Amino acid sequence: MKTVRTIAIVLGAAILFTGCKPHKNMGNKNNNFDLPANPEIFDYVYDDSCREMSVTVNGRTYVDYGSISDEYKDYSIRECLGHIEHYENRRVYTIAEDPYDNYILVKNIYSYSGDTRFFRAVDTMRQDIYTPEYIEPLGFECWCDSGRHSEQPAATVGLILNADNIKMLSYEYQINGEFAGGGETGYVSGTPYKKGELIKIGITEVELGDKADKNAPFNLSITFKVTDANDNVYEVTGSYDREMMLGAYLVGLSIERDAADGFYLKEDI
Numbered sequence: 001m002k003t004v005r006t007i008a009i010v011l012g013a014a015i016l017f018t019g020c021k022p023h024k025n026m027g028n029k030n031n032n033f034d035l036p037a038n039p040e041i042f043d044y045v046y047d048d049s050c051r052e053m054s055v056t057v058n059g060r061t062y063v064d065y066g067s068i069s070d071e072y073k074d075y076s077i078r079e080c081l082g083h084i085e086h087y088e089n090r091r092v093y094t095i096a097e098d099p100y101d102n103y104i105l106v107k108n109i110y111s112y113s114g115d116t117r118f119f120r121a122v123d124t125m126r127q128d129i130y131t132p133e134y135i136e137p138l139g140f141e142c143w144c145d146s147g148r149h150s151e152q153p154a155a156t157v158g159l160i161l162n163a164d165n166i167k168m169l170s171y172e173y174q175i176n177g178e179f180a181g182g183g184e185t186g187y188v189s190g191t192p193y194k195k196g197e198l199i200k201i202g203i204t205e206v207e208l209g210d211k212a213d214k215n216a217p218f219n220l221s222i223t224f225k226v227t228d229a230n231d232n233v234y235e236v237t238g239s240y241d242r243e244m245m246l247g248a249y250l251v252g253l254s255i256e257r258d259a260a261d262g263f264y265l266k267e268d269i
Contacts, residue, residue, distance in 0.1 A: 033080060033109055035091065037189040040082030042092055044106075047122075050142035055092060055106060055119055057081065062104050062119035066137045076134070077105070079187075090115070096200065097132040097154065099183075120146075130206060154202030155244040157222065158251040161199060163263060166255070167192045168227035169199060175211040176219050192229045205246060220244045226255065226263045238265035 040057075047054035052064040076096050084090040084106070093105040102124050108115035118135045120143065128147030137143060161169065168186035172179070185199055193199075201222065205214050212218035220243070224236035236255055244250065252268045 033077065033091070033093075035080055035083065035088070036187060037191055039080070040092075041085050042082060044084045044087075044090075050122070050140070052140055052142060054122075055084070055104065057092065057104055058101075060101075061122045063122055063142065064117055064138075064140060065103070065120035065143060066118045066135045068116055068118070069134045069136045076132070095132065096202065097204075098130070099204070099206075100130075102129050103131070103135060130204075153247040154204045155220065155246050156200055156202040156249045157220075157240065157244075157253065158249065159199045159201065160254040161193050161197050162195060162254040162266075163226075163257040164195050165192050165229040166226050167229050167231075169193075169255070170225045170227070171201065171222050173201075173203070173220060173222040175203070175208060177221075178211050180207050180209070180211060186227070203244070203246075208246070214246055217243045217245050224255065224263075224265060234263050236263045236265050238267075240265065240267070 042055050042057065045054055046052075047061065047063055050063045054061050054063045056062070078094045078096040081092045081094065081104075083092065087108075089110050090106060090108045093107065094101055095103060095105055102121050104119050106117050106119055125142065125146050128149060131148035135148075137148065159169075167190060168184055170182065170184040172182035174180055180203075183201075187193075203220060208214055208218065220240070222240040224239075226234045226236055228234070237258070240253060242250065254266045254268070255263050256266050258264045
C-alpha cells in the first residue's frame, strides 16, 4: 500500500486532508490551514541552478513555479507541514489533487495579494507530470521544457469520521473488480481527528488506468481500517460499493463506533 501523508487521495496513492487555519477574514471555513502541533521549519533560499527561490521538503528541493488560478478552492489543501523560518504565517502545504507531492503550496495566510505560490520539485524538470488545473505557470526559465498536463476531475468520496480518537484512516480500493491502490490519512503530528471531520478520497484518471473508460461509469469498492490514538488497528465493518464517474462527488458516508467498541461504515445517501 502506498502511503501519502494525510488525506487526500491518491489513488495510486491517496488524497486526504488535514492541517493549517486562515485569517478570520479570508472567508475560509476549512481548518486545514492550522499549523500542526510540531511544525517543521523550512529554509527559504535562493537556488543558484534555477535562479529562483527554493524550499526543501523531505529531501526534495522545490523551486518557485506558478500561481493560483480562479479555479483553486481551499479544500485542495491537504496538509500543513510547517512554516518558513522566521515567518510563522508563511506556511507550507501539500495539495489534495497531487498524490505524488510534485508540488507544494507556500502561502502567507494573512496576505490577500500575490504571496501565494506553487513550488515544483526540481527532480521533475523536463518531465511531463500531472498538474492540477488551478496551477498557472509563471514562465520561469528553468521550467521552460518541463511538461504539465491536467486530467479530468477526480471522482471524490466524502467520508465523515463520526467517532472520537481516530488517529489514522487507511483504505484500499478496487475499480471494476481489480485492485487499484490505497492510501492512509492522518495528521503528521499524530494528533487524532476531531469527531465529525470530513475526509475526502479522490480517484483520478491516473488511477483508472486501463481498468475503466474515463468517459464512462465504473464500479468503485473501498474498504477501510482505523488506527486509534493507542495505535490499535480495527477493520471497519462494511465497504463502499457504488457506481462512480470522474467528476462525481458523493457524500453521505460516515465511520461510526459500534457497540463492541469497533467501527462500521454507515451509508446515508
